[in-house]
Each structure stands twice: as C-alpha cells, then as structure tokens.
Amino acid sequence: MKLKVYVVELDLSSRQKKIVRAAVVTGAVIGALGIGVAIAAPIDTTWITGGAQVSATSLKTDLDGLQTQITAGRFVGTIGGQQYSVGATAYVGVTATFNGLQVGGYTGAKQKCQAAFMASSHMCTTEELARSAQTGVAMPANPGWYSASTRDGTGVGSAITNDCFGWSDSTAGGNNNGAIAYQAGSTVAFSLGTCDQTNPILCCD
Amino acid sequence: MGIEIKINIDFTARQKKIVRAAVVMGAVIGALGVGIAIAAPIDTTWISGGAQVSATSLKSDLDGLQTQITAGRFVVTIDGGQYSVGATAYCGSTAQTVGDMSGLGGPMGYAGAKQACQNKCSPAAHMCSAEELTRSAQLGIFPSTGWYASGVGHTSNTQTVTDCDGWTTSATYSGGVYQPQGDPGYEACSIANPVLCCD
Numbered sequence: 001m002k003l004k005v006y007v008v009e010l011d012l013s014s015r016q017k018k019i020v021r022a023a024v025v026t027g028a029v030i031g032a033l034g035i036g037v038a039i040a041a042p043i044d045t046t047w048i049t050g051g052a053q054v055s056a057t058s059l060k061t062d063l064d065g066l067q068t069q070i071t072a073g074r075f076v077g078t079i080g081g082q083q084y085s086v087g088a089t090a091y092v093g094v095t096a097t098f099n100g101l102q103v104g105g106y107t108g109a110k111q112k113c114q115a116a117f118m119a120s121s122h123m124c125t126t127e128e129l130a131r132s133a134q135t136g137v138a139m140p141a142n143p144g145w146y147s148a149s150t151r152d153g154t155g156v157g158s159a160i161t162n163d164c165f166g167w168s169d170s171t172a173g174g175n176n177n178g179a180i181a182y183q184a185g186s187t188v189a190f191s192l193g194t195c196d197q198t199n200p201i202l203c204c205d
Numbered sequence: 206m207g208i209e210i211k212i213n214i215d216f217t218a219r220q221k222k223i224v225r226a227a228v229v230m231g232a233v234i235g236a237l238g239v240g241i242a243i244a245a246p247i248d249t250t251w252i253s254g255g256a257q258v259s260a261t262s263l264k265s266d267l268d269g270l271q272t273q274i275t276a277g278r279f280v281v282t283i284d285g286g287q288y289s290v291g292a293t294a295y296c297g298s299t300a301q302t303v304g305d306m307s308g309l310g311g312p313m314g315y316a317g318a319k320q321a322c323q324n325k326c327s328p329a330a331h332m333c334s335a336e337e338l339t340r341s342a343q344l345g346i347f348p349s350t351g352w353y354a355s356g357v358g359h360t361s362n363t364q365t366v367t368d369c370d371g372w373t374t375s376a377t378y379s380g381g382v383y384q385p386q387g388d389p390g391y392e393a394c395s396i397a398n399p400v401l402c403c404d
Contacts, residue, residue: 042271042274042275043267043271045264045267045268045271048260048261048263048264048267049260050260050261050264051260052260053260054258054260054263059263062267063267066267066270066271066274069274070274075274075275075276075277075291075292076275076277076292077275077276077277077278077291077292078275078276078277078292079292079294079340079344079346080344080345080346082344082345084277084292084340084343084344085277086277086291086292086340087277087291105342105386105387106339106342106343106387107342107343107344107345109343110343110344122340122343123339123343125335125336125339125340126335126336127336147339147343148335148389149335149336149338149339149355149383149389150335150355150357150381150389151366151381151388151389151390151391162388162389162390163387163388163389165386165388166342166386166387166388166389167387168386168388
C-alpha cells in the first residue's frame with residue numbers, strides 16, 4: 001500500500017512543542033519513580049484536526065506509542081470502573097501483614113495492593129507467580145498470601161486451601177487455609193498457611 | 206525539529222459514508238449495553254494507494270487502536286473459534302448441568318461448556334478459569350455457585366478432583382465450583398450446577 005505524501009515545512013507548531021515537552025517530562029517522572037513496572041502510556045491524537053495538515057513527526061510518535069504498548073504486553077483494563085492489569089503482569093511487592101480475615105475478602109486484597117502500589121495492582125494469582133518465578137523475579141523471603149482460587153482437601157483435620165474461605169476467616173487449625181509463596185534459595189516455594197497467620201499480601205501489576 | 210509530512214484531509218463521498226456508518230454502529234453498540242467493553246477493530250479500507258489520506262479518518266483509526274489497547278480485552282481466533290483474553294470477567298451463568306455437561310444440550314467436555322457460554326454471553330465467551338474468577342472477585346463481581354475450570358487435578362481425602370474428568374462424567378470424580386463470596390470449592394460430578402461464563 002502506498003500513501004501519497006510530500007514535505008512542506010520543518011517547524012513544530014507551538015502546540016506540538018507543548019505536547020513533546022509534556023511527553024518528555026512525563027517520561028522522566030515515570031522513569032524516576034523506578035517502580036519496576038513498564039508503563040506504556042496511551043497515545044495522544046488531539047493534535048489531529050479535520051482539515052488540517054498532519055505532522056509526520058507526531059504521527060510517528062503515535063504509531064511508535066501504539067507499538068510500545070503492544071510490545072510491553074501489559075494492559076490495564078477497566079471493569080466496573082476499576083482498573084486491573086492483565087497480560088505480562090508480575091510480582092511487584094508486598095503490603096503490610098494481615099491474617100486471613102484482615103485481608104478483607106478479595107476486594108479488600110485488591111484495595112490494599114492498590115494503596116501500596118497503583119490503581120491497577122491486585123493480589124497475585126497462581127499464574128502470575130508462576131510467570132514471575134520463571135522470569136527470575138525474586139519473592140520476599142517471608143511468606144505472603146496469594147490467591148490460588150482452587151480448593152484442596154475435604155474436611156476437619158485435613159489441610160484445606162481455599163483462600164481462607166474467600167479471605168474471610170482467621171481461624172487457627174480450622175477447616176480453612178490460604179495459599180502462600182516465598183523465596184526459598186534460588187527458587188520460589190508454594191505452600192499453605194493457617195488463616196491466623198499474619199502475612200503480607202503478594203501484589204502483582 | 207524534524208520534517209513534516211502533510212496530507213490533505215478532504216472527505217470523499219465514500220469516506221463520508223464510512224464515517225456515518227461508524228457513528229451509527231457505535232450508537233447501536235452503546236445502546237446494547239451488554240456490559241462488556243467492546244473495542245471494535247479499526248477499518249482501513251478507506252486508505253487506497255495513490256489517494257489522499259483523511260486526517261479525520263486517520264485520527265479515528267489511531268483512536269480506535271488506542272481504545273482496543275486501553276480496554277485490555279482481546280478476542281483471538283483459534284482453530285476458527287473465538288476466545289476472549291486479557292481483561293475478562295464473569296459475564297453470566299448457563300443452565301444447570303451435571304459434570305458431563307449433558308444438561309446444556311450440546312457436546313460433552315470443555316467444548317460443550319464453551320458452546321453454552323457463547324449462547325449466554327458472546328462468541329468469545331468461555332467457561333471461567335480460576336484466574337478469571339479471582340479477578341472478578343477482586344473487582345467485587347461474585348457469581349452464584351457454579352462450575353469453573355480449575356485446570357488442576359488432585360486427590361483429597363475422599364474425592365478426586367479432575368474437572369469431572371474434563372467435564373465428561375457425572376458418575377465419579379469431582380469438579381471445581383466457585384461459591385458466593387469467592388470461596389473456591391468442589392462438588393461431586395453428579396450434582397447439577399450452572400457453568401460460570403467469562404468474557
């Protein structure tokens with residue numbers, strides 16, 4: 001496919017310069033934060049107006065911006081008005097410590113991760129921790145809660161993992177337990193913890 | 206700084222027609238209110254070799270690509286079947302069925318579960334996985350009790366949990382069920398539950 005284009009002028013408009021300046025400042029701030037998450041910002045197309053000429057430089061910036069987001073493979077979806085990161089997400093850190101009840105359900109877990117990191121952060125799932133482990137992301141040495149979202153075990157006296165009954169139980173040695181993970185030497189160990197334990201929440205983003 | 210490439214932006218009659226169609230389609234999708242962020246693929250048929258490019262249409266396409274990326278939900282086609290990935294969540298439940306999916310009127314197995322979910326939500330819908338239900342629960346979306354694909358097999362004190370042998374049996378084994386408040390559990394495959402669908 002061929003596009004018919006021609007060179008007309010060399011200067012950026014004041015608006016374009018403003019946008020470039022803003023982009024540079026934003027990029028610098030994000031880089032300075034050093035939060036360990038590759039943030040690929042949405043592109044800005046407000047510089048394009050009907051009837052006006054199109055800047056090749058700005059067009060290139062936008063196309064590169066789209067490609068950067070796709071290459072990063074991490075996307076932030078909004079469901080029910082809340083942000084949630086998907087795709088190439090990984091472990092980013094821990095919250096303060098809570099027992100299984102104090103986690104406050106799945107919504108409480110997400111809120112605590114959001115407060116500790118960013119709006120799209122959430123309690124890690126098995127799949128995210130497996131990806132983190134395979135890519136060499138170090139876990140904390142002490143155990144942290146994560147969501148296994150499956151149940152193992154059957155009744156009293158057996159070890160049941162069920163996300164501490166949806167993160168609503170703090171009973172010691174009862175029917176419910178929660179999944180935990182931690183760094184064990186060169187690998188990551190997955191196990192279960194009784195719901196009375198106080199562990200941090202493993203957050204992913 | 207830099208060299209600018211400038212492109213004429215006049216609409217042709219065909220481009221105007223496409224824009225009008227896009228506006229109408231957008232209004233219809235909005236009116237449907239299906240609860241799923243639908244980010245439609247862009248249309249580039251308005252670009253033809255040797256012709257001028259419309260700035261408005263170009264902006265529309267760039268915005269369309271960004272909208273799809275921002276939504277974070279993508280519909281892929283695998284072996285001719287659609288499947289949504291990314292920012293998916295619980296979208297509805299099917300009719301009740303025992304573990305072999307015989308209550309859904311379609312084939313057994315994971316395929317039968319997906320077919321029923323397609324009828325419930327969209328062609329890209331499917332039986333929820335543990336990861337999708339965890340995401341839903343963290344976002345405050347809690348379905349009623351139903352089957353989901355845990356994708357793991359394990360033997361507990363009295364039951365062998367195997368996704369009801371790949372959702373093909375109602376006689377033995379157990380399958381994962383998700384319960385209100387997000388408590389993960391399992392039940393014998395002879396018990397009837399709806400399939401939890403995600404999209």
